Amino acid sequence: MTRTEIEAELEGQHAAGFAWALSCCGRRREEAEDVLQAAYLKILDGRASFESRSSFRTFLFAVIRRTAAEERRRTAVSRLLFGSGREEEAAAAGESEPAGRIAVRAALVRLSRRQREVLELVFAMGMTVREAADTLSISTGSARVHYDRGKKRLAALLARKTS
Amino acid sequence: MTPRDEDREIARLFEEQRQADEASAPGFRALLARPRAGRTAPARRILRPALAAASILVAAAAILINRPNPREPELLAAGAALAAWKSPTDAFLDTPGSELTSQVPVLVSPAFETNLDALHQQKEPPR
DSSP states (O other), X not given: OOHHHHHHHHHHTHHHHHHHHHHHTTTOHHHHHHHHHHHXXXXXXXXXXXXXXXXXXXXXXXXXXXXXXXXXHHHHHHHHHHSOOOOOOOOOOOTTSOHHHHHHHHHHHTSOHHHHHHHIIIIISOXXXXXXXXXXXXXXXXXXXXXXXXXXXXXXXXXXXXX | XXXXXXXXXXXXXXXXXXXXXXXXXXXHHHHHHSOOOOTTHHHHHHHHHHHHHHHHHHHHHHHHHHSOOTXXXXXXXXXXXXXXXXOTTGGGGOOTTHHHHHSOOOSSOHHHHHHHHHHHHHXXXXX
8 A cells, every 4th residue: 555545544534533542542632632643653654554454444443542552551651650641531521412422431431441442343433343353453252242241231331320 | 121222322322422523533634744742751851861870870880890909919819828828736636546537447457358258168068
């Protein structure tokens, strides 16, 4: 793939990529933008190369997730060594946001990271469980288990909220 | 609510969230063109001088440990003198009979054992 083709692909997936970056960064917008930019630069510089083993979207989402994990580790080390780092709080919910969306976000926080990631990829990004497994570099079986358990727990949490 | 309804409801809420997130995405070109985040700058500002100071300390320690001792010939001579030293009262240890304690005693001499074997052979009755 040429650089122009890669750029076109990235631009095509940009909005979805940003939504995924937000999810990977605990909904911290500034951090999500940095992570997305770093992921794009990795791909454009050739530090992360697309081998056509999966769809470009799966590849891009995997790079974003890895970059977000690196950023998380860097922040943790920075906080440990120098007592500084990014603020942990996620962006506060807007006043105009529907209650249902806020409830889902609050429930998602209570799931394990893997369960949350699989559910976001399947429900929000429209991926199959197999594509989600490729993105997260886990087996399809594991992804299916995370999906089932996560979905049950999320449904229970949402039902408890509404009752 | 059936499990299918639950799935549909969850999917709807996720879909709403995704649409809201996508709508708030910054422009692709603007994101690429903006200056790179200086998130590691504070760490680097402290890490670099700390690494430089640590390197200087390690180099100084290596030089101090490996530097030749100016008193080395004197120390070698003193060591040789100590090794050659003999106590002036060593002669008192040479007492009569001291060779008995400095050697392993031989209780039965080999000559006596040979004679004993010959004696046994003579005493055996003829068959």
